[in-house]
Amino acid sequence: AQSVTQLDSQVPVFEEAPVELRCNYSSSVSVYLFWYVQYPNQGLQLLLKYLSGSTLVKSINGFEAEFNKSQTSFHLRKPSVHISDTAEYFCAVSNFGNEKLTFGTGTRLTIIP
């Protein structure tokens, strides 16, 4: 069995400030890791993923996440947030060869002007 923990349900951040959204997982086997974003009134969209290779992965809109196997973490970071980053962010994990995703409870990121 696997699980995902997102400790912060809500994170308020001032515009242009840095942000880190935390994600920890547990699994007895190797995993793929994902961050999904849900903007208001829209479906979840894949933000970035770690499948293999470099442990630091980046999205096109400035977010990055680093896979840390020893700490079983996949924290999401952005050095300077914008109003448009206001959304709910979900961390997810799946096992190699398994199509099922296990999600965290989500973190609501609110950007303060």
Next chain:
Amino acid sequence: GAVVSQHPSRVICKSGTSVKIECRSLDFQATTMFWYRQFPKQSLMLMATSNEGSKATYEQGVEKDKFLINHASLTLSTLTVTSAHPEDSSFYICSARDGGLNEKLFFGSGTQLSVL
């Protein structure tokens, strides 16, 4: 990019009635679709996996006779909550996979079901 359309976005119904939720892939063929449920302050939980033309595979603890899933075409899957009760009130989300990996998984915008 690929779009998954889910509707209705919100439905309120009386206890005992049935509710149908539709999930359509708009610009790709989805051989596999997934149905999730999210209760307040909890994770999205996978309810079932449906493959076009075959019976859905339900997760442990999900009643297949209560949550009827039909995936009759490559672009449409439906979830029917039969004889809904207040405890079925939840946020239901579908997703459709374009290709073999979860990196090509596209989600609908969800349906908030409230059973009175």
